[in-house]
Amino acid sequence: MKKEFVVIGLGRFGGSIVKELIDLEADVMAIDISPERVDEYAPIATQAVVADTTDESVLRSLGIRNFEHVIVAIGENIQSSILTTLMLKEIGVPKITVKAQNDYHAKVLQKIGADNVVHPERDMGIRIANNMVSNNILDYLELSDEYSIAEIKASDKLVGFTLIDLDIRAKYGVNIVAIKRGKQILVSPQAIEKIQLEDILIVIGSDKDIHSFEKKALH
Incomplete structure (x- = not known):
């Protein structure tokens, strides 16, 4: 069976979700006041x-409660975002993901x-800032306020050494969870795996670590 979603708010964020879900062969009801x-x-x-969608009777008439996941992607109108989320909870939607405009909005949601609050603008800002600060950090994804996953290009200093030689976890407190090597992805690489030129290390750990x-091992 196809997964079924509702996307409320068809701005850039909501619209991109609709397109991606359709590409992934999901059923999508797209809603906007415009x-x-x-x-x-x-x-x-x-x-x-x-x-x-701030009108509960409208949501009920559309059968929203029968969908497994609703994404509230309403843009600037924080009041409508909050009221819509409240209405969705009232009618018993199983899972609700909401776009937050700021930290206050997120706390209210x-x-x-x-069920899930996302900060697309903030998260994109963090990724861009990290990419600009370091030539080695290719991508950056926050997991929490303190922990992240990063894609880091292996430097010449690491090439030819095995993971056990480098002992990165003990020295730096981060874990290499995968290695991108061209089109190949080595998940949970073995300790005897040698780092090669152009490898991209996917590491997880605290932002500080x-x-x-990145600073001590790659420069």
């Missing part, structure tokens, strides 16, 4: 609807029961 945006996504989404590893 007829122009709904018209734009009508040819893409499984179903596209103009609706005010968490208090009213959002990742940056320490």
